[in-house]
Amino acid sequence: MTESLHPCCDPSSPSPIWEGNPTGTIISICGIETYIAHPNARDLSSDQHPSSNPKHEKVILFLTEGHGIYLPNAQLLADSFAHQLSIPVIMPDQFAGQARLPKDIVPSFPSSHATVPWTEDKDDPNYELRGLKAPVKENSETSDAYRFEKPPWWKKQAEGEFEKWKARHEPIVTDPILEKVVGWIRETYGEDVKIGGIGYCFGGRYIMRLMGAGVIDVGVVNHPSFYTMDEVAKLGNGTRLAIFAAEKDDILPKEKRRETEDVLEGTETTWRSTVYSGTEHGFSVRGDLTVKEVRLAKESAFRGAVQWFREWL
Incomplete structure (x- = not known):
């Protein structure tokens, strides 16, 4: 009998989609579809894209989980x-067109008069528009997530089929x-x-491989x-790594x-590791923001990443 898939990969597992209006641009880089979020996206004219007038000494390379660059949550995070x-x-698009979500994803949201802003950042230009329309639930063991359509090639995949997909992205x-x-x-x-x-x-x-x-x-x-x-052990002097992990994660269990x-302690990298109780794998990009524990963890992981880059980049 085929083992069940982890919810991260199981097409029958619902995933929450955060409500919001991404402002980035999709361009092609050497044939690779790429979402670019720019700090002044709203100030660009319609015939510009964010790299048309680069005056930046720093950039962030954002690599997604299996849903890919068309997951609205990932785009909203990139924007923020x-x-x-x-x-x-x-x-x-590191999956060369074979991410979990199709381009034309149309998320659906529960009907409610209450709005939970998707981010605590009140300075975010779209703060009032980015919210999940549902009341906050405290101490909830399960999250009421919302289904979205999966690409046809993903449906009815068993464990073996997922392994074949994964092998194509090694x-x-x-x-x-x-x-x-x-x-x-x-x-x-610029080279620098x-x-x-x-x-x-x-x-x-x-x-971690790039580091x-x-x-x-x-x-x-x-x-x-x-x-x-072995990949972790290659991190060396001058590298800075922050890890934000879930309490329950069968892909990254506490033993791993x-x-x-332990391996990081043997390297010369500067590192931190933070674990959030009440969370499962995927909480920081696909978490149900109506669950208070998940919401606070997602916000903390985001703020932690911002602080890490401000301090070290």
Whole structure:
């Protein structure tokens, strides 16, 4: 009998979609569809895209979890990082068109008069518009998430099919995609541009790989998945890594997380590891914001990442 999939990958598992109006731009980088969030996106004319007049010494490379760059939540996060840090955020499709969500995703929301703003950042230009229309629930063991349509090729996938999909996105395939994106960043913003990296789930592994390869020095990973201890061990002197993890995570169980911390202690990297109670894998990008514990954890992880980049990038 086939084992059940983790909710992160199971097409029958509902996922919450945060309400909001992303303001970034989709462009093609060497044939790779890429979402770019710019701190002054609303000030750009209709014939500009955020890289048309680059005057930035720093950028953030945002690598998504399996849902990809068309998950509204990821786009909203990218926008807010750009706003908070006043630098561009580059979010490439590292799955080469095979992310979990299709481009034409149309999220649905529960009907309610109450609005929970999707972010605590009241300076966010869209603060009042970005909210999940549902009351806050305290001490809830389960979250009432909202279903969205999955791409046809993903439906009815069993564990074996997911493993086949995952195999198509291992380092031998993904590293060259990211190499092209990093090359474009340096060509566009200058060879001396400082690149910070943030990764969620699948993307977290590749942030660590880029750090180990000396491509970026400052990284943040949220509930990272599928990485190896050899990859962690390659982090060296001058690198800065922050980990934000879930209490319950069968992709990153506490045993692997603690082993990761042990390996980091043997490196010369500067690191931190934070675990949030009452959370499960995916909380910082797909969490149900009506659950107070999840909401506070998501906000804390976001603020922690902003602070990490401000201090070290």
